[in-house]
Amino acid sequence: MAINTILLDFSVIPSNISNSEERQALQSAVESVLTEYIPSLKLKHSVELDGGFLVLYTGERETLVTLRAFERGLVSCTIEYYKEENEKPLLSFESTRKLERDIREKSHGKKSHSLPSLKRGGIIERYFPTADERILEYDIDKVLYNEKSKYQKILIVHSRSLGNLLVLDDLQNMSESDLIYTETLMQRGKENYQDKEIVILGGGDGALLWELLKEKPKFVTMIEIDEQVMEACRKYLRSCCGTCLDNYNGENYQIIVDDCVKTLKKMIEDGRKFDYVFGDLTDIPLSASPQGEIWDFIRLILDLSFSVLKPTGKYMTHGNGASCPESLKMYESQLQKLNTPVEFSRDHAFVPSFMEDWIFYQVWPLQQ
Numbered sequence: 039m040a041i042n043t044i045l046l047d048f049s050v051i052p053s054n055i056s057n058s059e060e061r062q063a064l065q066s067a068v069e070s071v072l073t074e075y076i077p078s079l080k081l082k083h084s085v086e087l088d089g090g091f092l093v094l095y096t097g098e099r100e101t102l103v104t105l106r107a108f109e110r111g112l113v114s115c116t117i118e119y120y121k122e123e124n125e126k127p128l129l130s131f132e133s134t135r136k137l138e139r140d141i142r143e144k145s146h147g148k149k150s151h152s153l154p155s156l157k158r159g160g161i162i163e164r165y166f167p168t169a170d171e172r173i174l175e176y177d178i179d180k181v182l183y184n185e186k187s188k189y190q191k192i193l194i195v196h197s198r199s200l201g202n203l204l205v206l207d208d209l210q211n212m213s214e215s216d217l218i219y220t221e222t223l224m225q226r227g228k229e230n231y232q233d234k235e236i237v238i239l240g241g242g243d244g245a246l247l248w249e250l251l252k253e254k255p256k257f258v259t260m261i262e263i264d265e266q267v268m269e270a271c272r273k274y275l276r277s278c279c280g281t282c283l284d285n286y287n288g289e290n291y292q293i294i295v296d297d298c299v300k301t302l303k304k305m306i307e308d309g310r311k312f313d314y315v316f317g318d319l320t321d322i323p324l325s326a327s328p329q330g331e332i333w334d335f336i337r338l339i340l341d342l343s344f345s346v347l348k349p350t351g352k353y354m355t356h357g358n359g360a361s362c363p364e365s366l367k368m369y370e371s372q373l374q375k376l377n378t379p380v381e382f383s384r385d386h387a388f389v390p391s392f393m394e395d396w397i398f399y400q401v402w403p404l405q406q
Contacts, residue, residue, distance in 0.1 A: 040160030044117040044129055046138050048150035052111040055090050061107070065093060067144040068105060068115070075129060075137050076101055076117070099128060111148075115141070127155060162195070166210050169359030171324065174393050176203070176210075182274045187266035194274045200391050202274050204243055206267070209321075212243045213391035214277045220245045222387040222398050223316070223356055231255045234313035237305075237346065239298040239339065241318040242267035244279025251282060251291060258291040261298040268293070302342040315343040317355035324358075328368045337372060340401075344378040349403055353380075357397035360386060366397055379404040 054060045065084075073079045076097040083094040089109030096102060101119040108114075119128045129137065131154045138152040157164060164178050176197050183194040193205040201214030212219070223246065224231075231253035238246055238260040247260050262268060272283040286293040294301055298319070317339055323332045343353050358365050373382055382401040389396045 040157040043156040046115040046152045048147040071140045170361040215390040219389045236314045238316045243271045244283040248280040311348045322358040322369045353401040360395040
């Protein structure tokens with residue numbers, strides 16, 4: 039069950055709204071079309087508002103139609119109704135497009151636009167944001183896991199095209215179709231991990247650890263704070279994590295359930311050094327300037343990571359979408375301000391579950 043919302047907008051000559059007679063003719067024209075599509079349509083309320091008008095209608099199936107006209111000539115029509123899971127929709131996408139055309143013609147509109155029905159409030163959430171805060175709709179048909187841990191909301195759903203999909207705090211993280219994400223993060227085929235000592239910061243889905251273990255490293259230490267994420271992925275993302283989350287101690291790896299900042303500081307105290315550190319934590323945030331808690335955390339992780347890297351080591355991390363050049367530029371400016379002078383390169387890959395091109399960074403100490 040869900041609330042289905044249909045959005046239409048069209049533009050008219052501004053006088054159709056500012057002139058009282060033309061305004062009444064416009065309202066009557068739109069109402070006559072709506073009556074053909076919405077069973078038992080009834081006018082409930084009409085009011086002049088800020089140079090335009092607002093009209094509310096009701097109909098069968100708890101339908102609410104909001105008609106809003108703005109004095110500069112823009113008119114929006116929102117149709118909301120309740121729909122059970124197997125119930126026939128009030129308006130199909132085809133009939134919505136026809137409704138749009140009929141309203142445009144009857145109102146002598148200059149242009150119009152309509153969207154497929156948005157489905158809100160149901161058991162299954164279908165909408166998640168891109169890196170630059172656009173909305174994506176996924177073909178999700180089943181919820182597999184939905185719990186809130188001490189640290190975050192954990193959701194694993196099934197997508198017909200992507201397979202199982204991990205969503206943390208309403209942001210998509212990893213799907214069964216996203217091997218390219220992990221391979222680009224680790225620069226498979228470009229970096230040699232054989233007999234290397236590696237640290238993974240985060241990585242609770244287990245995908246990076248699983249792929250690195252295939253490269254025959256000397257030892258991998260993974261530090262993940264949220265054990266509940268690993269428990270969920272162990273059950274529902276096994277095609278990504280394999281068997282590496284079944285045991286926290288393996289022949290050449292160890293998973294530490296703890297705060298990575300705390301663990302990195304202990305590694306520094308112990309004088310430990312690594313060939314690679316993977317920052318599989320937060321994405322680069324969207325912000326007007328590189329200030330705030332998340333940016334402070336990113337800078338802290340970078341400085342601590344380079345304190346445990348060998349002079350020939352590399353820090354590997356994901357950035358953000360290619361659609362966010364400003365945030366990427368800010369991140370690159372912060373790399374130049376670290377306690378350790380560094381150089382960096384970047385790569386990119388189209389990640390299926392993100393539905394966008396994603397940027398990855400490789401950062402290493404500047405050789406004096």
